[in-house]
Amino acid sequence: MVQGPKLDWRGRDVISIRDLSREQIEDVLYHAQQIRPDPTLLQGRVMASLFFEPSTRTQLSFATAMQRLGGRVIGFSGTEGTSVTKGESLQDTVRTVEKYADVIVMRHPLEGSARLAADTAVIPVLNAGDGANQHPTQTLMDLFTIKKFHNRLDDLKIGLVGDLKYGRTVHSLATALTRFRKITLRLISPPTLRMPPSVLRELAGLVPYTETDELDLRDLDVVYVTRIQRERFPDVEEYEKVKGAYVITLKACEMLKPNAIVLHPLPRVDEIAPEVDALPQAKYFDQVQNGVPVRMALLKLVLLGS
Amino acid sequence: MNGELKVSKIKNGTVIDHITAGMAPAVLKILGIERGCSDTVIVAMNVRSKRLGLKDIVKVENRALEAKTVKKIAIVAPQATVNIIRDMEVTEKIQVELPKELVGIIRCPNRNCITNSSERVVPYLIVESHDPLSMRCHYCESIVEGLAAELLL
Secondary structure (H helix, E strand, C coil): CCCCCCCCCCCCCECCHHHCCHHHHHHHHHHHHHCCCCCCCCCCCEEEEEECCCCCHHHHHHHHHHHHCCCEEEEEECCCCCHHHHCCCHHHHHHHHCCCCCEEEEEECCECHHHHHHHHCCCCEEEEEECCCCCHHHHHHHHHHHHHHHCCCCCEEEEEECCCCCCHHHHHHHHHHCCCCCEEEEEECCHHHCCCHHHHHHHCCCCCEEEECCCCCCCCCEEEECCCCHHHCCCHHHHHHHHHHCCECHHHHCCCCCCCEEECCCCCCCCECHHHHHCCCECHHHHHHCHHHHHHHHHHHHHHCC | CCCCCCCCCCCCEEEEEEEECCCHHHHHHHCCCCCCCCCCEEEEEEEEECCCEEEEEEEEECCCCCHHHHHHHHHHCCCCEEEEEECCEEEEEEECCCCCEEECCECCCCCCEHHHCCCCCCCEEEEEECCCCEEEECCCCCEEECCCHHHEC
């Protein structure tokens, strides 16, 4: 990876992948590749971890990232026992917490909450998921994983599989891919769960795409799988029929190129058969591991600058 | 009729012309007179127009419009012109213009958006495209497309 010119990261919020240029994305990925645990780098700094709804991976990997750089973590997971249950507004919570911490990492069930927190706070805010809207550090770790295995983010054939209508990760990834060259997308989903028109319009003229309901994994460099959730279907029978058609089985993987990679934002339920885990193309656990260096890089960048 | 428009002139007030056909009721709602008012209000709908094909017109006597009201009209009728009438003459003609940012003008349609919660925050949408009209919520990034009269505050 080539380091670009020094970008001004210090004090910056990271709320939406939409806010980041190609240069900025590459800069984060460069720092994520370079960064190593260093107990002195963020010594004396405090990260406030405000998880208004619980999360396993994101919360733990942010905390791990901060601690590996020598920083401390305060905060809560779930609102029980906090002032929020007494009716405190998000803006007041943020104004209070920023008196104790140097950076806020926030997950909240309402869309737009992260932007509001960032507009309210003086210290940087990192969005760890605002409802169904954005989860930019997930997208950055997806890109980091793709770059790690293919050594490029241009000239790739990428298949997005499963629930493309409601899946926040695939929307953000598609937006991010418009920053890169010679990307082609194969959008594989049941007709009722196609990519929303608003996302397709973002792709127009930048990323050629095809839409199909057939699980065709041939020629792809990356297969990005998402879960099809039962609550998206009015009747169970229809769900069972559709779900089965998009399961990544050993048989389906026979279509894969040897150097293709299979990714999944996790948690997985049954959309990737467990036998697939042993294949060399299965990289979803590497992907989840990459959350830590990406978040270490972001914490370092917004607290110390490039 | 020969396509000729026969609507009474007003002495003093405002004429909103070139309203997108069918949007006159939305303009009346913006003006706060959908349930009537004490001054004369003349409404013409589906009138022939060289520029628009068909248009609506609203004339309101003894009424000047605030800047915020003009911005709201631009959302439902982006081609509209606002004529200020003094002593039967047009003294000023304003082409409505959709601002880049709509703060406190229109609400976000996403029910799960922070702006539709109990949080005290003014809705804020950014105009991304004028034709076709497309706006994005600054907070939740939802897209609003088309002439969204029902979302006006």
